[in-house]
Amino acid sequence: MNETLHRLNCFVENKPGVLARIVGLISGRGYNIQTLSVGPTEDGTVSRMKIDVLGTDRVIEQIVLQLRNQVNVIEVTVRHAAKRG
Amino acid sequence: MKSFEQPVCGAQALVDSLAKAGTEVLFGYPGGAVLDVFDKLPGAPFRFVLGRHEQGCVHMADGYARATGKPGVALVTSGPGATNTVTGLATANMDGVPLVCITGQVPISQIGTDAFQEADTIGITRAVSKHNFLVQNADEIPETVAEAFYIATHGKPGPVVIDVPKNVQKQLTKAQYPERVSLRAYHPESTATGAQMARLAKMINEAERPVIYAGGGVIASGASKDVAAIARKAGIPVATTLMGLGSFPETEPLALGIAGMHGSAAANRAIDNADFILALGVRFNDRVTGKLAKYAKRAKIVHVDCDPASLSKNVRVAMGVTADVKDVLTTVNSRVRKNEHPAWLAQIAAWRKEHPMAWKPMHPGVIMPQQVIEAIDRATGGDALLVTDVGQHQMWCAQFFRHKHSRHFLSSGGMGTMGFGIPAAIGAAIGKPDHKVVAVCGDGGAQMTFEELVVAVEHKIPVTFVVVNNGCLGMVRQWQEMFYRKNYADSILTVKGRCGNERLDEDLAYDYLPDFVKLAEAHGAKAMRVIDPAKLEPALAKAVRHPGPVLVEVIVEPRANVFPMQPGDTPVEGMIFQ
Numbered sequence: 164m165n166e167t168l169h170r171l172n173c174f175v176e177n178k179p180g181v182l183a184r185i186v187g188l189i190s191g192r193g194y195n196i197q198t199l200s201v202g203p204t205e206d207g208t209v210s211r212m213k214i215d216v217l218g219t220d221r222v223i224e225q226i227v228l229q230l231r232n233q234v235n236v237i238e239v240t241v242r243h244a245a246k247r248g
Numbered sequence: 249m250k251s252f253e254q255p256v257c258g259a260q261a262l263v264d265s266l267a268k269a270g271t272e273v274l275f276g277y278p279g280g281a282v283l284d285v286f287d288k289l290p291g292a293p294f295r296f297v298l299g300r301h302e303q304g305c306v307h308m309a310d311g312y313a314r315a316t317g318k319p320g321v322a323l324v325t326s327g328p329g330a331t332n333t334v335t336g337l338a339t340a341n342m343d344g345v346p347l348v349c350i351t352g353q354v355p356i357s358q359i360g361t362d363a364f365q366e367a368d369t370i371g372i373t374r375a376v377s378k379h380n381f382l383v384q385n386a387d388e389i390p391e392t393v394a395e396a397f398y399i400a401t402h403g404k405p406g407p408v409v410i411d412v413p414k415n416v417q418k419q420l421t422k423a424q425y426p427e428r429v430s431l432r433a434y435h436p437e438s439t440a441t442g443a444q445m446a447r448l449a450k451m452i453n454e455a456e457r458p459v460i461y462a463g464g465g466v467i468a469s470g471a472s473k474d475v476a477a478i479a480r481k482a483g484i485p486v487a488t489t490l491m492g493l494g495s496f497p498e499t500e501p502l503a504l505g506i507a508g509m510h511g512s513a514a515a516n517r518a519i520d521n522a523d524f525i526l527a528l529g530v531r532f533n534d535r536v537t538g539k540l541a542k543y544a545k546r547a548k549i550v551h552v553d554c555d556p557a558s559l560s561k562n563v564r565v566a567m568g569v570t571a572d573v574k575d576v577l578t579t580v581n582s583r584v585r586k587n588e589h590p591a592w593l594a595q596i597a598a599w600r601k602e603h604p605m606a607w608k609p610m611h612p613g614v615i616m617p618q619q620v621i622e623a624i625d626r627a628t629g630g631d632a633l634l635v636t637d638v639g640q641h642q643m644w645c646a647q648f649f650r651h652k653h654s655r656h657f658l659s660s661g662g663m664g665t666m667g668f669g670i671p672a673a674i675g676a677a678i679g680k681p682d683h684k685v686v687a688v689c690g691d692g693g694a695q696m697t698f699e700e701l702v703v704a705v706e707h708k709i710p711v712t713f714v715v716v717n718n719g720c721l722g723m724v725r726q727w728q729e730m731f732y733r734k735n736y737a738d739s740i741l742t743v744k745g746r747c748g749n750e751r752l753d754e755d756l757a758y759d760y761l762p763d764f765v766k767l768a769e770a771h772g773a774k775a776m777r778v779i780d781p782a783k784l785e786p787a788l789a790k791a792v793r794h795p796g797p798v799l800v801e802v803i804v805e806p807r808a809n810v811f812p813m814q815p816g817d818t819p820v821e822g823m824i825f826q
């Protein structure tokens with residue numbers, strides 16, 4: 164199974180501990196986050212996280228389902244990011 | 249928020265909120281960072297039970313929750329109090345048990361300074377809880393408690409931690425308990441679509457070799473009767489997971505018993521040969537599937553679970569349905585046709601006859617451990633709440649007790665936590681005072697949380713604690729025998745540290761460590777030791793009738809192994825029967 168780069172787009176409640184929970188869920192499975200950016204949205208109570216992570220489609224699918232299960236996660240979408248050398 | 253009420257301190261608001269949330273029993277242990285809360289407990293409208301170790305407190309709350317279906321509640325102090333809860337939380341988290349655990353914390357101004365008894369409880373418990381909260385202000389307390397109970401009990405249940413700094417407990421607040429909870433981002437309710445239901449009904453009706461495979465999710469959803477209704481109507485045999493034991497009465501002819509590593513031949517072969525499997529509230533854990541690539545390869549699987557993340561996590565399924573198991577079954581029932589599957593059931597009966605769950609005596613005059621479980625079944629008319637610890641005795645409890653009722657088999661399945669049995673049994677008995685509770689422990693695991701026995705003594709809780717004493721960490725010893733060249737490294741618990749007792753006579757008891765009878769007596773409980781097979785049944789009959797806590801130490805054959813066994817990562821053909 165091929166590991167490819169995936170871009171996870173997460174909209175989360177802007178509350179303490181949410182970033183740690185999400186990063187922990189990904190890194191706790193031994194997956195390395197390649198890039199991470201967090202920023203505000205127009206709605207100040209919602210933050211947006213962009214997370215690039217290498218993994219097989221199956222593993223990423225599982226991570227997305229578990230992210231959606233988190234109490235503070237509003238929405239997660241995923242797409243393949245451009246391949247990097 | 250109403251403001252005409254008099255303000256109260258955060259500690260009082262916490263106690264009031266726990267009461268509003270429906271708390272009947274609080275299991276806990278005091279310490280500096282929660283003394284403000286303890287100060288308010290005497291006036292609380294719920295019972296407080298003082299455990300003797302925070303792990304014990306959480307396991308008690310867990311046992312209470314598993315037995316009653318209501319959330320268990322625990323209260324501990326900061327630092328070591330909080331870190332001692334980790335194993336208990338992880339155990340509940342794995343098995344989807346609803347808990348709310350309040351931890352004290354150092355004052356907010358001291359967080360991050362390595363203050364006395366400071367621990368990063370939020371960081372530490374994140375990975376072993378469903379969710380956790382750090383309360384920043386006393387005004388947040390009522391709402392946070394309400395949300396914690398909501399999260400613990402909705403979707404896949406689980407433990408929720410509320411970390412409450414000491415200064416917050418002292419702050420004044422007028423905040424009121426909310427009338428309803430609505431969480432912006434957490435909406436776990438999900439229902440099956442009409443198309444899914446139609447497809448499911450068609451698959452059930454067209455199946456020639458169907459199996460229902462029922463897990464802990466059936467019990468959590470209260471769907472046992474609905475499983476039985478469909479199984480009987482459509483003539484479908486039912487296998488269960490460890491967590492699903494009791495969800496379908498094993499006294500029914502359609503019952504296959506437990507599936508998996510130590511499951512019955514009938515259950516494992518039925519799953520292997522089925523053309524259709526209706527998997528309800530299960531996770532397809534590795535202890536159940538064996539070699540994944542070969543698991544149930546002839547079957548179309550429909551997997552129903554309230555947790556979308558557990559669908560197709562481990563096995564590929566024909567259809568995954570994220571929904572409440574009970575909802576799905578009640579809806580599909582009317583579309584299911586009456587059926588009998590005589591050839592399929594005859595085949596299963598033949599497998600059952602070929603390899604029944606059975607045991608043979610190994611040495612005359614020596615009690616076999618399986619016999620102890622059968623004797624408990626008889627002594628309690630099969631109606632006891634059976635609480636186990638972890639190891640060989642746990643598997644024998646799964647195999648040799650005829651499980652009939654849901655919420656009557658309480659065991660640490662996912663985590664396999666030794667030390668669960670004694671405190672969980674006490675919690676279960678507190679939650680179900682009208683039921684006989686029997687705890688079955690190994691000699692290893694009993695030593696991990698034995699201190700909690702005094703709680704049963706203090707509260708006069710009539711649990712029967714049975715220690716199945718094989719003088720060793722039996723499950724470890726079995727693996728060493730089978731997979732590690734009989735190199736019994738550090739798995740023997742007797743004084744002489746030897747394994748094969750060639751002679752078993754009255755002297756034998758003195759080689760065992762500790763002396764469980766003296767130990768139980770020192771804790772204030774009645775205790776007896778049984779060595780002679782002829783005395784086993786009378787001793788148990790007497791013990792279960794005793795109105796207070798009693799411990800029965802049964803010296804059993806040390807070399808008995810758990811069979812059948814389908815070792816990890818082997819297919820069903822690899823099942824070993826002796």
Ligand SMILES: Cc1ncc(C[n+]2csc(CCOP(=O)(O)OP(=O)(O)O)c2C)c(N)n1
Binds near residue numbers: 638639641665691720
């Ligand atoms: C806390 C914990 N530590 C270690 C283990 C690994 N383990 C699983 S079964 C077992 C042996 C249990 O021995 P005992 O309690 O005597 O039960 P028996 O198997 O003899 O019935 C051990 C050490 C565990 N499950 N839990």
Ligand SMILES: [Mg+2]
Binds near residue numbers: 639690716718720722
């Ligand atoms: Mg043992």
